[in-house]
Amino acid sequence: MVMTISEKVLARASGRERVEAGEYVVGKIDLAMIHDLTGPLTLNVLKEVGYDKPWDPDRVAIILDHQVPANSTVTAALQKQLRDYARKYGLKNYHDLGRQGVCHQILAESYVKPGMLVVGADSHTCSLGALGAFATGIGSTEMAAVFLTGELWFRVPESIKFDLKGRLGKGVSAKDVILNIIGRVGVDGALYCAAEFTGEGVERLSVDGRLTVCNMAIEMGGKTGIINPDRRTLEYTGVKSAPLRSDPDANYLKVVEVDLDEIEPQVAMPHSVDNVKPVSDAGGVRADQVFIGSCTNGRLEDLKAAAGILEGKKVNPNTRLIVIPASQKIYLEAERRGYIKTFVEAGGVVCNPNCGPCLGGHMGILADDETCVSTSNRNFMGRMGSTSSKVYLVSPETAAATAIEGRLADPRKYMGG
Amino acid sequence: MDVNGRGKVWLFGDDIDTDVILPGKYLVLTDPNEMAKHALEGLVEGFSKKIAKGDIIVAGKNFGCGSSREHAPLALKYAGVGAVVARSFSRIFFRNAINIGLPAVISEDARDVLREGEVISIDLKGGYIQRRNGEKLPVGGYPQFLLEILNDGGLLQNLKKRVKKEKRK
Numbered sequence: 001m002v003m004t005i006s007e008k009v010l011a012r013a014s015g016r017e018r019v020e021a022g023e024y025v026v027g028k029i030d031l032a033m034i035h036d037l038t039g040p041l042t043l044n045v046l047k048e049v050g051y052d053k054p055w056d057p058d059r060v061a062i063i064l065d066h067q068v069p070a071n072s073t074v075t076a077a078l079q080k081q082l083r084d085y086a087r088k089y090g091l092k093n094y095h096d097l098g099r100q101g102v103c104h105q106i107l108a109e110s111y112v113k114p115g116m117l118v119v120g121a122d123s124h125t126c127s128l129g130a131l132g133a134f135a136t137g138i139g140s141t142e143m144a145a146v147f148l149t150g151e152l153w154f155r156v157p158e159s160i161k162f163d164l165k166g167r168l169g170k171g172v173s174a175k176d177v178i179l180n181i182i183g184r185v186g187v188d189g190a191l192y193c194a195a196e197f198t199g200e201g202v203e204r205l206s207v208d209g210r211l212t213v214c215n216m217a218i219e220m221g222g223k224t225g226i227i228n229p230d231r232r233t234l235e236y237t238g239v240k241s242a243p244l245r246s247d248p249d250a251n252y253l254k255v256v257e258v259d260l261d262e263i264e265p266q267v268a269m270p271h272s273v274d275n276v277k278p279v280s281d282a283g284g285v286r287a288d289q290v291f292i293g294s295c296t297n298g299r300l301e302d303l304k305a306a307a308g309i310l311e312g313k314k315v316n317p318n319t320r321l322i323v324i325p326a327s328q329k330i331y332l333e334a335e336r337r338g339y340i341k342t343f344v345e346a347g348g349v350v351c352n353p354n355c356g357p358c359l360g361g362h363m364g365i366l367a368d369d370e371t372c373v374s375t376s377n378r379n380f381m382g383r384m385g386s387t388s389s390k391v392y393l394v395s396p397e398t399a400a401a402t403a404i405e406g407r408l409a410d411p412r413k414y415m416g417g
Numbered sequence: 418m419d420v421n422g423r424g425k426v427w428l429f430g431d432d433i434d435t436d437v438i439l440p441g442k443y444l445v446l447t448d449p450n451e452m453a454k455h456a457l458e459g460l461v462e463g464f465s466k467k468i469a470k471g472d473i474i475v476a477g478k479n480f481g482c483g484s485s486r487e488h489a490p491l492a493l494k495y496a497g498v499g500a501v502v503a504r505s506f507s508r509i510f511f512r513n514a515i516n517i518g519l520p521a522v523i524s525e526d527a528r529d530v531l532r533e534g535e536v537i538s539i540d541l542k543g544g545y546i547q548r549r550n551g552e553k554l555p556v557g558g559y560p561q562f563l564l565e566i567l568n569d570g571g572l573l574q575n576l577k578k579r580v581k582k583e584k585r586k
Contacts, residue, residue, distance in 0.1 A: 037445070037486070038485065040447055041447065041487055041488075044447060045573050048577075049576050049577055049580055050577075051580060066444075075445055078447075121485060122484075123483065123484050123485040138485065138509065138512065139485055139486075139487040139512060139513035140487045141572045141573055142513070144573070145572055145576055148576065148580075153562070188482070188507075191505060191508070192508050218483075221479060221482060221508070359444075360436075360440065360442055361442060365442075378434075378436065378483060380434045380435075380436040380437060381434075382436055382459050383436050387440075387459045
């Protein structure tokens with residue numbers, strides 16, 4: 001019986017020969033993650049249950065990333081609560097200041113392997129499907145149940161196949177691909193489904209780019225984004241083999257073909273992620289702030305692309321540029337390669353790895369009527385601050401070009417050769 | 418807890434996202450009563466003061482899209498919302514709502530048929546919404562284990578019950 005990779009992972013985790021879309025299964029969790037905003041609610045639930053020891057301390061990861069270092073006595077208290085818990089049970093997968101980064105990036109760098117069943121108390125946990133895991137976001141109370149039992153119920157999702165063909169042009173990257181897809185299928189275009197990305201276009205994407213694509217599966221309602229592991233996945237995760245892959249004739253709800261040659265730099269206009277158009281058609285929207293970072297685009301490849309454009313240039317005096325590497329590891333490597341220097345010399349600000357202004361909690365909150373051109377993943381009303389502010393979602397290339405011009409700009413003109 | 422609700426209808430559109438239900442700046446709150454004060458404030462000013470206990474949100478497709486924040490259904494529940502009826506839900510919101518004991522009810526027709534402010538009752542076991550004129554609209558059913566969680570008042574109460582049972586063994 002043929003299965004998709006999602007079905008195979010859920011079958012393995014629930015001890016079954018085979019499962020199919022629509023069935024309910026109880027899966028054993030390989031890795032469970034909480035962070036500084038959703039984690040305290042989980043611990044409060046455990047406290048109320050009266051038993052708070054995790055089922056397997058080695059399968060729990062706690063990562064401080066949303067508002068670090070703490071920016072108020074309230075966030076300081078939430079972080080202390082997690083710190084105390086991690087110490088109480090000697091959790092080795094605990095990432096406080098100095099080991100921190102955006103949680104999904106830390107999970108990718110350190111913990112997730114192909115074939116794992118991963119849950120995180122954060123909706124962008126779906127990013128990790130880029131490594132051939134089945135990874136999905138859950139709420140805080142459910143996470144308490146996972147901490148207690150090591151299990152969770154799942155409805156096996158239908159899969160939608162996104163078949164990526166052709167090659168990306170210069171100045172176009174993984175973010176443009178996923179924005180283009182969401183613009184086509186809509187914010188509920190993959191509701192409850194696993195969004196499986198396949199084809200030669202995916203094979204050519206780096207792991208950084210794959211993480212960007214899978215990261216935004218949730219923005220079309222997906223339960224996860226997922227990519228069959230290949231040579232690049234094995235290299236990145238350091239495992240020798242990854243046997244769980246979709247069978248060639250597995251069942252898909254539908255197949256969406258994506259021609260990479262046709263994709264131009266894209267922008268998601270306020271206030272919906274599917275309000276997508278080519279940057280060239282969007283008009284020169286004013287950018288009070290430009291943000292390069294987040295779990296979507298704070299990786300080395302993203303910083304490299306942005307630095308390549310900003311090298312020797314200046315940020316427009318009417319614009320503030322904020323760059324936030326997604327992890328300490330990326331920060332250090334970007335420093336070694338000179339990207340950090342490029343950003344600072346251009347007139348940008350580089351902050352310590354964390355979620356930054358993405359969700360309006362920290363480091364770059366918008367005032368009334370301000371605009372931000374951002375490489376993050378959501379442009380909902382009020383997402384980055386004031387309810388009258390506006391967020392435009394773009395690639396790191398477009399963000400860098402925009403920082404130079406102070407208005408939404410097509411990066412292709414900055415591409416040499 | 419009685420999972421069958423009765424209350425006044427508040428109509429909302431499609432794709433109501435979690436940042437509108439409860440903006441990110443309030444995620445540092447851990448007291449649900451405090452979260453409730455800001456529920457849906459970007460769309461309906463003073464929503465939490467305007468609604469009566471048990472009122473029912475009736476929305477279009479993809480309600481609760483976006484973040485995994487459980488703060489969103491908590492804010493609605495503690496503001497007094499008795500149930501959310503929608504054409505479809507984002508999956509994390511759907512699970513979170515049930516887990517905190519807020520019925521999330523799927524109805525294909527409710528958003529088109531029901532009027533702002535009319536009083537309806539929901540019979541989850543029977544699988545329908547009843548209007549005052551006697552008209553019934555079918556709603557999607559729950560698997561038994563989800564109905565149990567709702568009946569217990571949420572996953573926390575359900576877990577407590579299960580932990581107690583384990584201890585008795």
